Amino acid sequence: MGSKVSGFSKTVGKFTRERKRGKIPEITWFPKNYEVRRGQREFIEEASETIKNNEIFLGSAPCGIGKSLGSLLAVLPQIRENKLLICFRTRSQLHIYLKELRALGHNPPTVSFFSKQDMCPLYRKGGLSYFDFLEECNRLKVNSESSTKPYCRFYRKVIRKRKEAEEVALDCARKILGPREAVRWMSRRGFCAYEALKKVLNRVAIFLGTYHYVFNPSIREALLKSFEVDLSNVYIVVDEAHNLPAFSRELLSDQLTQNTLEDALKETETFENEALLSVREYLTLLEEVFQRARKSLKKEELKQLNPQRFDALFVDKSGVSGSEVAETLHEYGEHVREARRELGYERIFSYNHRVGEFMERFFAKVETKYIHLVKRDWKERIVLEVRSLDGREITDPVLQQARGSILMSGFLSPLKIYKDLILYDHGGVHLKEFDSPFPSENRLILTAVDVSSQFKKRTNKMLEKWRDYIETISEVNEGNMAVFFTSYGLLHSLLPLVRTHRKEIVEQRKTRRGEVIAQLAKSTDNILFGVMGGKFSEGIDYPNNLLTCAVAVGLPYATWDVHQKALIKYFNHQFSGNGRTYAYLTPAVLRLIQACGRVHRSAVDKGCIVLLDERVTHPSIKPQLPNYFQKEMKIVRSQIDCGEQIGNFWKKWSHERGHIYSGGIASHT
Numbered sequence: 001m002g003s004k005v006s007g008f009s010k011t012v013g014k015f016t017r018e019r020k021r022g023k024i025p026e027i028t029w030f031p032k033n034y035e036v037r038r039g040q041r042e043f044i045e046e047a048s049e050t051i052k053n054n055e056i057f058l059g060s061a062p063c064g065i066g067k068s069l070g071s072l073l074a075v076l077p078q079i080r081e082n083k084l085l086i087c088f089r090t091r092s093q094l095h096i097y098l099k100e101l102r103a104l105g106h107n108p109p110t111v112s113f114f115s116k117q118d119m120c121p122l123y124r125k126g127g128l129s130y131f132d133f134l135e136e137c138n139r140l141k142v143n144s145e146s147s148t149k150p151y152c153r154f155y156r157k158v159i160r161k162r163k164e165a166e167e168v169a170l171d172c173a174r175k176i177l178g179p180r181e182a183v184r185w186m187s188r189r190g191f192c193a194y195e196a197l198k199k200v201l202n203r204v205a206i207f208l209g210t211y212h213y214v215f216n217p218s219i220r221e222a223l224l225k226s227f228e229v230d231l232s233n234v235y236i237v238v239d240e241a242h243n244l245p246a247f248s249r250e251l252l253s254d255q256l257t258q259n260t261l262e263d264a265l266k267e268t269e270t271f272e273n274e275a276l277l278s279v280r281e282y283l284t285l286l287e288e289v290f291q292r293a294r295k296s297l298k299k300e301e302l303k304q305l306n307p308q309r310f311d312a313l314f315v316d317k318s319g320v321s322g323s324e325v326a327e328t329l330h331e332y333g334e335h336v337r338e339a340r341r342e343l344g345y346e347r348i349f350s351y352n353h354r355v356g357e358f359m360e361r362f363f364a365k366v367e368t369k370y371i372h373l374v375k376r377d378w379k380e381r382i383v384l385e386v387r388s389l390d391g392r393e394i395t396d397p398v399l400q401q402a403r404g405s406i407l408m409s410g411f412l413s414p415l416k417i418y419k420d421l422i423l424y425d426h427g428g429v430h431l432k433e434f435d436s437p438f439p440s441e442n443r444l445i446l447t448a449v450d451v452s453s454q455f456k457k458r459t460n461k462m463l464e465k466w467r468d469y470i471e472t473i474s475e476v477n478e479g480n481m482a483v484f485f486t487s488y489g490l491l492h493s494l495l496p497l498v499r500t501h502r503k504e505i506v507e508q509r510k511t512r513r514g515e516v517i518a519q520l521a522k523s524t525d526n527i528l529f530g531v532m533g534g535k536f537s538e539g540i541d542y543p544n545n546l547l548t549c550a551v552a553v554g555l556p557y558a559t560w561d562v563h564q565k566a567l568i569k570y571f572n573h574q575f576s577g578n579g580r581t582y583a584y585l586t587p588a589v590l591r592l593i594q595a596c597g598r599v600h601r602s603a604v605d606k607g608c609i610v611l612l613d614e615r616v617t618h619p620s621i622k623p624q625l626p627n628y629f630q631k632e633m634k635i636v637r638s639q640i641d642c643g644e645q646i647g648n649f650w651k652k653w654s655h656e657r658g659h660i661y662s663g664g665i666a667s668h669t
């Protein structure tokens with residue numbers, strides 16, 4: 001949110017005049033004493049105008065513009081009887097919206113959801129897969145209606161005291177409580193928060209949830225039904241929209257692990273059925289495929305499968321097609337679920353049902369926009385997969401049918417590529433890239449042109465050059481620094497060579513974000529080693545200038561494997577020969593910029609960004625960087641040059657050094 005200022009009346013006066021000219025949305029929505037930030041006003045105006053025409057706005061707006069509040073101020077003054085759905089990839093964004101909504105001049109009733117299991121006072125702590133949980137919840141709900149044990153006491157109270165449940169739920173919506181607070185508030189009164197809040201959705205204006213609530217067709221349909229509207233009455237805000245292409249592809253993909261298959265085979269020992277022999281035969285054939293893959297695949301190796309040849313295997317060995325196999329497993333799975341229900345099992349599910357469901361998708365999704373794979377993952381599991389290469393069939397219809405949509409991210413660049421990856425139809429789409437609102441004198445962006453992570457140049461000599469850069473930067477930088485690598489492999493090749501005076505923190509799978517932030521807050525002489533695309537380079541805030549330097553070692557291209565090649569080939573066909581840029585370069589630049597963006601989290605943060613790969617200066621790559629990177633990036637030709645530039649940068653701020661330590665880091669200690 002923006003800052004409180006004394007000169008607010010002047011701002012309001014200007015806004016009122018502009019509002020009269022139809023340029024600015026209703027100012028009574030603005031939080032009290034609020035000053036609109038640099039770039040935010042433009043964001044509000046353009047997004048507001050776009051959705052007024054029932055169109056789609058794509059905004060690339062760096063950290064600090066205040067785009068969460070901006071999107072609310074673009075939609076809410078014109079919402080009337082319509083609804084607003086705000087969705088995000090990670091839950092960490094939710095609290096920002098809740099804070100902004102509570103501060104507004106008007107507070108429309110708002111409901112926010114995590115997943116149903118996360119909001120269930122009985123099963124929140126896990127123990128059941130999500131699918132099993134839904135089955136169990138349904139069973140308890142049905143039992144609650146007839147008061148048959150076991151039932152859910154929280155749901156029973158919702159149906160028995162419906163009016164009271166709805167009153168308490170509306171109270172949560174008026175107070176704009178988050179999911180956790182609402183669950184606490186309602187379960188203390190004996191109600192299921194999820195079910196009670198669902199009953200009042202037709203009386204609220206705003207809903208916040210993960211992408212699933214908006215883009216998963218069955219979940220969205222259920223939500224709209226509770227809302228009592230269709231998409232044409234809904235405005236949509238998509239936060240962190242750079243995630244949307246990958247998310248929608250994932251939604252259309254599916255996978256099967258060997259463990260599920262083994263469980264399906266075990267299941268046949270318990271549940272008799274006339275199809276049992278065939279079921280066992282098909283599962284055994286599938287198991288042979290898994291065993292052959294285990295022998296032929298190295299760790300983390302991926303191979304393409306031909307679904308026709310897979311289909312022929314079933315025809316040859318058992319005389320039926322792959323889709324018939326899928327149908328038999330599915331039907332047997334239904335029988336198992338029914339049997340579990342009748343026998344009074346606690347959990348109603350079937351592994352065969354799951355295998356059948358996967359096989360159905362595997363044989364049905366055979367167009368060029370899918371790829372079939374088998375892999376050995378990092379946990380050594382063998383996994384069969386059908387992966388989508390194009391998520392537009394998920395995103396396009398939703399965004400086109402909505403009343404108006406705002407898609408935004410700190411980095412959605414180049415906007416045209418994201419537009420192409422999200423929408424088929426490009427009519428009525430407005431693109432806008434905003435500059436960083438933070439003062440340019442607070443940052444130094446350097447690119448070293450004597451280093452490269454290009455595969456053929458990755459020699460011991462290159463490792464030594466990178467080491468020299470890291471050690472030099474460590475000497476001259478003031479405050480904590482982070483070094484992000486293209487992969488764990490590169491990180492561990494370089495780590496033993498690097499010697500600094502700093503305390504080392506090395507990212508591992510089990511390293512927790514909170515612990516690292518606490519460590520950085522204790523002193524200013526830490527060096528964090530992580531990977532680009534990892535948990536310390538994306539979706540994490542380092543507040544109060546906890547990081548004053550980010551070094552990116554290399555350009556983080558994805559692993560060059562059959563999936564990557566298939567994606568490039570498919571995009572080449574879809575986007576006039578630009579497959580490599582769309583599938584390979586854009587995601588790499590996104591990971592790079594996300595990592596570099598960890599340093600400047602507020603207008604007063606100061607620090608350096610060092611890119612240790614000359615390729616970012618190439619004419620094919622540089623235009624992919626954010627505008628302010630392209631404008632401000634300085635070339636360095638050696639680590640000595642780099643050290644001098646960083647030293648001079650900090651000298652310039654030496655009078656403020658006390659401020660950095662006392663205002664920022666020290667406040668955490």
Ligand code: SF4
Nearest residue numbers: 120137152154155192
């Ligand atoms: S009805 Fe609510 S409280 Fe009961 S099991 Fe389902 S989610 Fe949990």
